[in-house]
Amino acid sequence: MPETVVAIRNLSKIYAQGEIQVTALNDVSLDIEMGEFLTLMGPSGSGKSTLLHIIAGIDRPTSGRCLVQNLDVTGLNESELADWRNQNVGFVFQTFNLIPVLTAFENVELPLLLTQLDRSERRRRVQTALDIVGLADRMHHLPKQLSGGQEQRVAIARALVTDPRLVVADEPTGNLDSHSAQEVLMVLQQLSREAGKTVIMVTHDPKAAAYGSRSIHLEKGELLKDEAVTAR
Amino acid sequence: MALPIKYSFRNALVRWRSTIATVLGIGLVVFVFVLLQSLAAGIEKSSGNTGDPRNVMIVRKGSTSESASLISRDNLREIRYFEEIARNEQGEAVISADVLVLVNLPRRDGTEANVLLRGVTARGMELRPQVELVAGRWFRPGMREIVVSAKLARRFANFDVGQSFRTGNSTFTVVGWLDGQGSAFDSECWLDADECRSVFERDMYSSFLARVPDAGAMSNLIARIESDRRFKLKAESEVEYYRSQTMTAAPIRWLGGFLAITMSIGAVFAAMNTMYAAVGARTREIGTLRVLGYRRRSVVIALLLEGAMLALVGGVVGCVAAYQWNGYTTATMGFETFSEIVFQFAVTPPLVAQGLVFAVVVGIMGTLLPAIRASRLPVIEALKAI
Ligand SMILES: Nc1ncnc2c1ncn2[C@@H]1O[C@H](COP(=O)(O)OP(=O)(O)O)[C@@H](O)[C@H]1O
Ligand SMILES: [Mg+2]
Numbered sequence: 001m002p003e004t005v006v007a008i009r010n011l012s013k014i015y016a017q018g019e020i021q022v023t024a025l026n027d028v029s030l031d032i033e034m035g036e037f038l039t040l041m042g043p044s045g046s047g048k049s050t051l052l053h054i055i056a057g058i059d060r061p062t063s064g065r066c067l068v069q070n071l072d073v074t075g076l077n078e079s080e081l082a083d084w085r086n087q088n089v090g091f092v093f094q095t096f097n098l099i100p101v102l103t104a105f106e107n108v109e110l111p112l113l114l115t116q117l118d119r120s121e122r123r124r125r126v127q128t129a130l131d132i133v134g135l136a137d138r139m140h141h142l143p144k145q146l147s148g149g150q151e152q153r154v155a156i157a158r159a160l161v162t163d164p165r166l167v168v169a170d171e172p173t174g175n176l177d178s179h180s181a182q183e184v185l186m187v188l189q190q191l192s193r194e195a196g197k198t199v200i201m202v203t204h205d206p207k208a209a210a211y212g213s214r215s216i217h218l219e220k221g222e223l224l225k226d227e228a229v230t231a232r
Numbered sequence: 233m234a235l236p237i238k239y240s241f242r243n244a245l246v247r248w249r250s251t252i253a254t255v256l257g258i259g260l261v262v263f264v265f266v267l268l269q270s271l272a273a274g275i276e277k278s279s280g281n282t283g284d285p286r287n288v289m290i291v292r293k294g295s296t297s298e299s300a301s302l303i304s305r306d307n308l309r310e311i312r313y314f315e316e317i318a319r320n321e322q323g324e325a326v327i328s329a330d331v332l333v334l335v336n337l338p339r340r341d342g343t344e345a346n347v348l349l350r351g352v353t354a355r356g357m358e359l360r361p362q363v364e365l366v367a368g369r370w371f372r373p374g375m376r377e378i379v380v381s382a383k384l385a386r387r388f389a390n391f392d393v394g395q396s397f398r399t400g401n402s403t404f405t406v407v408g409w410l411d412g413q414g415s416a417f418d419s420e421c422w423l424d425a426d427e428c429r430s431v432f433e434r435d436m437y438s439s440f441l442a443r444v445p446d447a448g449a450m451s452n453l454i455a456r457i458e459s460d461r462r463f464k465l466k467a468e469s470e471v472e473y474y475r476s477q478t479m480t481a482a483p484i485r486w487l488g489g490f491l492a493i494t495m496s497i498g499a500v501f502a503a504m505n506t507m508y509a510a511v512g513a514r515t516r517e518i519g520t521l522r523v524l525g526y527r528r529r530s531v532v533i534a535l536l537l538e539g540a541m542l543a544l545v546g547g548v549v550g551c552v553a554a555y556q557w558n559g560y561t562t563a564t565m566g567f568e569t570f571s572e573i574v575f576q577f578a579v580t581p582p583l584v585a586q587g588l589v590f591a592v593v594v595g596i597m598g599t600l601l602p603a604i605r606a607s608r609l610p611v612i613e614a615l616k617a618i
Binding site: 053056058059079082083085086087091093095097099100101102106110111113114158 | 236
């Protein structure tokens with residue numbers, strides 16, 4: 001029986017802007033299993049990012065619960081959440097968000113500096129992570145010396161260097177050409193298939209969604225379709 | 233755990249060109265601060281290292297300085313027999329009665345200034361071993377000869393050896409240059425005491441300088457002179473006397489402190505402006521760091537460090553600029569004697585350290601608010617920044 005990594009129950013997020021209330025998520029319930037590569041699809045403003053942020057512990061729902069590995073992340077305080085994110089979630093952004101003044105190696109090492117690992121162990125892990133994304137030979141380059149696709153792969157290495165259960169990505173291919181996008185999607189797919197990571201990716205590109213194992217459609221904050229991806 | 237120092241360091245350096253105004257602003261504040269303090273330090277050094285710990289300076293009660301003091305010859309006749317005063321091989325009391333006269337003389341640049349002339353005895357010269365002849369020879373009594381300070385010679389007209397100048401209805405020939413080794417004597421010209429009294433028609437002396445054999449004798453002599461109602465004299469150790477003349481530097485210290493404070497307020501705001509811009513441009517980066525698990529506190533510390541490093545660059549610039557003046561001889565009007573006082577800028581290591589600490593404090597103060605504001609922003613908001 002597959003292990004449930006994320007269990008979402010009746011999750012709602014309502015933004016109050018003065019008189020007007022914007023419902024970003026409306027009573028969403030969802031289970032995500034280990035090793036799944038889940039893609040979140042839907043039109044702009046449908047609540048994809050909001051859902052992803054709540055799962056990743058960087059935003060809080062208005063109501064409902066979000067359990068990750070049986071831990072209710074909505075109940076953690078801010079510093080507990082920071083530690084939890086560091087150990088359990090890898091985050092990949094649309095805009096890469098590498099630190100410009102740090103090299104690829106140093107960027108990937110950043111999350112490890114918050115752990116107890118010693119220098120040589122950190123070095124080993126960073127090298128492994130960069131190997132997985134195929135950029136071991138670029139580790140001393142600064143972000144500005146890398147292409148967009150390479151930057152995003154460094155960002156993926158940073159997301160997986162702490163060996164988290166969960167890797168979340170918000171439109172990771174949105175700023176990439178189709179070739180670079182393909183490389184990034186293959187890495188994410190490999191993470192779920194070979195390393196058993198649970199990958200959740202927001203996208204509105206159906207071609208990108210085809211790399212996933214399961215696809216969810218949101219509209220106006222509600223879950224519409226939930227389907228297994230059969231192709232590939 | 234904190235962000236790596238290289239993060240702050242590289243961010244400070246990566247922007248230093250764009251923040252050159254801030255760096256220079258802080259540099260200027262530190263420059264002014266260090267320079268004025270080095271001026272004060274130079275003045276203090278010149279009075280602070282003057283005098284011999286075995287000497288007692290005696291002036292008229294109530295006079296703020298030697299040159300403003302008058303002592304009668306009768307006093308000398310009595311005091312020289314005090315047994316607290318050391319005797320030389322001939323059994324004579326080692327005490328010198330000096331006459332100080334302020335004269336107005338032309339500078340090399342055409343302006344005029346007061347110069348302190350000291351009519352000094354042979355014994356008075358023995359009592360001041362700090363003073364050395366560096367050119368020419370010593371004066372011969374009665375020949376209208378004078379030895380001027382080498383440092384004053386660079387500033388005053390007709391002060392080269394062999395030249396002469398008129399004062400007190402007499403023409404004096406400069407026969408030598410003296411060097412006081414950075415002491416207050418660098419601001420004096422020496423001539424024979426009796427000659428000085430006759431040329432300037434002084435019946436009174438200005439001060440007595442007496443040698444004592446030991447510390448006990450010193451306190452006894454001081455107590456004896458001070459308590460004797462007939463004299464109305466003030467006695468203190470020569471070192472102490474010159475140290476109290478150091479008050480001259482106090483206004484410069486105040487000015488330095490005042491300027492430093494007012495200018496640093498400006499510099500703090502300049503740094504704040506720079507850091508608001510720098511931090512604002514990095515809002516998403518800060519959000520990212522927090523997603524990775526870094527705490528607010530780590531972010532604040534890293535930004536403060538960055539501001540401090542930026543300011544340190546400015547501080548180094550200011551100190552290097554100020555150091556160009558180290559050892560430079562200049563002069564000011566003494567507040568006690570109204571005569572030309574020469575001294576050297578002294579950019580001492582503690583001053584440099586103070587300047588750098590000052591810069592860092594300015595940098596940290598300027599960074600505090602921007603850093604706190606940046607860290608206050610919720611992660612989710614920070615990530616949405618462009
Ligand atoms: N901070 C906010 N304040 C008010 N409304 C917001 C805020 N963040 C998101 N929203 C709204 O919530 C809805 C869902 O946003 P989001 O999750 O970013 O959508 P998506 O990622 O699918 O484009 C949108 O209507 C958006 O305008
Ligand atoms: Mg979105």
